Amino acid sequence: MDDELLRRLARITREERAILHGGGVDKTLYASGGVFRVDAEKMIERGRLMSIRPHTRFAPFPRHSHNYVEIMYMCKGKTVHRINGDACVTLREGELLFLNRHASHAIQRAEAGDIAVNFIILPQFFDEAFQLMGMDNVLAQFLLGELRAGGAAVSYLHFRVREVRPVQNLVENLIWTTVDEPAGTCRVGQVTMGLLLMLLMQYTDHIDAPAAGAGSPLVVAALREIETNYRTASLSEVAAAHHVSVSYLSAEVKRATGSTFKQLLCQKRMDAAARMLRETRLPVQEICAAVGYDNTSYFHRLFRAQYGITPKEYRARL
Numbered sequence: 001m002d003d004e005l006l007r008r009l010a011r012i013t014r015e016e017r018a019i020l021h022g023g024g025v026d027k028t029l030y031a032s033g034g035v036f037r038v039d040a041e042k043m044i045e046r047g048r049l050m051s052i053r054p055h056t057r058f059a060p061f062p063r064h065s066h067n068y069v070e071i072m073y074m075c076k077g078k079t080v081h082r083i084n085g086d087a088c089v090t091l092r093e094g095e096l097l098f099l100n101r102h103a104s105h106a107i108q109r110a111e112a113g114d115i116a117v118n119f120i121i122l123p124q125f126f127d128e129a130f131q132l133m134g135m136d137n138v139l140a141q142f143l144l145g146e147l148r149a150g151g152a153a154v155s156y157l158h159f160r161v162r163e164v165r166p167v168q169n170l171v172e173n174l175i176w177t178t179v180d181e182p183a184g185t186c187r188v189g190q191v192t193m194g195l196l197l198m199l200l201m202q203y204t205d206h207i208d209a210p211a212a213g214a215g216s217p218l219v220v221a222a223l224r225e226i227e228t229n230y231r232t233a234s235l236s237e238v239a240a241a242h243h244v245s246v247s248y249l250s251a252e253v254k255r256a257t258g259s260t261f262k263q264l265l266c267q268k269r270m271d272a273a274a275r276m277l278r279e280t281r282l283p284v285q286e287i288c289a290a291v292g293y294d295n296t297s298y299f300h301r302l303f304r305a306q307y308g309i310t311p312k313e314y315r316a317r318l
Contacts, residue, residue: 001075001076001168001172002172002176005172005175005176005179006075006076006115008179009054009075009115009117009175010054010076010112010115011054012112013054013056015029015056016056016057016058019056019057019058019059020058023059024059025056025059025060025061025062027062029042030042030043030064031064036062036063036064036065037064037065037066037067038064038065038066038067038068039066039067040066040067040068040120040122043068043120044068044120044122049121049122049124049125049190050119050120050121050122050125050178050189050190050193051119051120051178052117052118052119052120052175052178052179053117053118053120054115054116054117054118055072055079055107055110055114055115055116055117055118056110057109057110057111057112057114058109058110058111058112059109060106060107060108060109061106061107062106063082063104063105063106064104064105064106065101065102065103065104065105066099066101066105066120067101068101068120068121068122068123069098069099069100069101069121069122069123069125069126069147069148070098070099070105070118070119070120070121071096071097071098071099071118071119071121072091072096072097072099072116072117072118072119073095073096073116073117073119073171073175074091074092074093074094074095074096074114074115074116075093075115075116075117076093076113076114076115077093077110077111077113077114077115077116078090078091078092078093078114079091079107079108079110079114079116080107080108081097081105081106081107081108082105082106082107082108083099083103083104083105083155083156084103084104084105084155085104087156089156089158089208091116091158092160092162093162094161094162094163094168095158095159095160095161095162096157096158096159096161096167096171096200097156097157097158097159098147098156098157098158098159099147099155099156100146100147100148100149100154100155100156101123101149102155103155103156117175119174119178121193123148123149125190125193126144126148126193126197127190131194137201137227138223138226138227138264138267138268139201139204139220139223139224139226139227140197140201142154142219142223142256142257143157143201143204143220144197154216157207158207158208159200159203159206159207159208160206160207160208161200161203161206164199164203164206166199167196167199167200167203170192170195170196170199171196173192174189174192174193174196177189177192204220204224205224207220216252216256217242218238218242218244218249218252218253219252219253219256219257221238221241221242222235222238222249222252222253222261223253223257223264225237225238226261226264226265226268227268230265230268230269230272230291230292231269231290231291231292232292233265233292235249235250235253235261249261266302266306267306269291269292269293269302270291270302270303270306270307272290272291273287273288273290273291273299273303273311274303274307274314276290276291277311277314277315277318278315278318284296284311284312284315287311299311
């Protein structure tokens with residue numbers, strides 16, 4: 001990370017000075033009422049969708065939840081997190097931790113050299129990201145949708161991406177953008193966050209302990225199979241690779257996403273076919289084969305069921 005940016009983030013804050021003089025984390029700075037639920041209204045300036053603040057050091061940060069999506073980036077050193085009372089996550093330099101709106105979270109004491117930043121993000125901030133990514137990425141829809149909605153299937157995502165230089169560059173740019181706050185910061189920040197999320201969705205194999213539920217890593221593996229190999233995707237191959245039965249994995253996918261593996265695969269294939277119809281002049285029969293079907297009539301039935309018209313009519317309307 002840039003030395004100047006790191007120096008600015010390492011400055012001891014007023015809150016940290018009070019802690020060093022014998023105080024603890026002042027909950028009134030973060031929340032109102034008896035329950036320690038950090039409130040976005042105390043963290044984000046009115047009218048904005050995202051804010052950034054250095055993580056508070058020199059004292060354990062008590063267990064809390066929050067009514068926004070939190071992304072923590074470790075600039076230097078490490079922090080140790082206890083999530084939902086059981087999962088223990090050590091966040092090291094260059095790694096990212098995403099927490100949804102209902103995750104319960106406590107952090108062990110960080111020292112002077114443990115420098116992290118918290119991105120405090122309202123759910124609507126992700127609208128730009130979804131527009132940039134499109135809606136045909138089933139894995140992104142599941143992971144980011146759960147984070148945004150605060151669902152139980154994905155309470156947190158830990159990305160071990162310290163060696164992925166493009167990720168590091170985008171995060172640093174995002175921090176600079178927010179710290180300097182020039183005109184147009186919100187729009188630039190949204191676009192940069194969208195690019196970051198698009199990039200991270202290419203590194204889902206770098207996710208460690210992605211959720212509270214024991215079956216969630218299997219669900220991510222199944223959705224990754226659809227996203228990266230939709231033409232020949234096989235649930236049985238994913239099940240065999242993870243030493244579970246097909247029926248168990250199928251039930252986990254349905255429980256987490258509300259849809260079966262077959263339904264999600266069909267959605268991905270139809271979305272890919274629609275994109276090819278929009279962006280290429282390939283014959284419909286070639287598109288049918290390209291997305292994994294050898295029966296053109298069956299492909300036409302599936303396409304009409306999703307879009308209400310035939311592939312030829314879909315292309316003609318464009």
